[in-house]
Amino acid sequence: MALVEIDNLWVQYGDVRAVKGVSLEIPQGEVFGFIGPNGAGKTSTIKVLATLLTPHHGRARIDGIDVTRFPMVVRKRIGYMPDFFGVYEDLTVREYLHFFAAAYQVPRSQRESIIGDVLALTELTHKVGEAVDSLSRGMKQRLALARVLLHDPDLLLLDEPASGLDPRARIEVRELLKALQGMGKTILISSHILHELAHLCTRIGIIEAGEMVTEGSLDDIYQRLGLLQVVHVQILNLNDDLLGRIQAIDGVEDLEVHADRVAMRLRAEMIAAEDLLERLSGLGARIRMFQPEAMDIETAFMKLTQGKTA
Secondary structure, eight states: OOSEEEEEEEEEETTEEEEEEEEEEEOTTOEEEEEOOTTSSHHHHHHHHTTSSOOSEEEEEETTEETTTOHHHHHTTEEEEOSSOOOOTTOBHHHHHHHHHHHTTOOHHHHHHHHHHHHHHTTOGGGTTSBGGGSOHHHHHHHHHHHHTTTOOSEEEEESTTTTOOHHHHHHHHHHHHHHHHTTOEEEEEESOHHHHHHHOSEEEEEETTEEEEEEOHHHHHHHHTOEEEEEEEETTOOHHHHHHHHTSTTEEEEEEOSSOEEEEEETTTOOHHHHHHHHHHTTOOEEEEEEOOOOHHHHHHHHOOSOOO
8 A cells, every 4th residue: 555645636725726636646665756846736735745734625645544534643654844944043953853852752761862863864963052043054954854753754745855955955965865765764855956856766746737747757757758868888899880780779769979989869768778788789889888868857847847837
């Protein structure tokens, strides 16, 4: 059974329909990326799962539990991180985490140990005595992640966790999320930083104007769109005959010969880069370098969306 189940979800604010019939399943241990422009319905969907918003129609369940009927039970299984950080000017990092550990009903005898563990995971141990308000935005984001891990939730709901961060802080947050993925956490993450989701997520969903445009693995989406992938190859025994045989491989759209390599454009739905490597070896090509370019998630996003909002 999927850990997250969303079935025909509708969310309405007055006359505005923010979410229109979204359905989605997320298995245990998956990192699902929610992509869409502002106003697309990402935050509204996440707030329903976080039990902060009642849907107009449809159902959402976490671990089989209806989020609307049993919100207090669901809250023990989730860690929700909104796209802003509340200001706690008078609290130190230690006091902040103790406050939330108490709110999560972590037993008093275990709090110090658990707080030490989440501080170590988020690399904030050296900041434990400092005021929360004195932290940089990147450190506040890491502290927010430490907070939602205090009660060891099954599901993390992260709304724009890298929003407003400088490049170094974004990398630090991304590495932390990879560590959480390695620990088996299920993560739903929304972001505008599309290329970072490509490296992190097992599947993505693209939402626009409240409707799910497409969802699946990146390879699935690339194949549906017929996107081309570029592979750079150095072939030591390259000649006209070998070039002609390479061009005849199904899925090779075209070739561009450079002084030091051949750039091959592949149709993703017809041949994968690893299959091309096998075919080239079968043709007798002596390969010194084989370098596929990462396919561009921004291209997929632009081809699938029209810039509409709900």
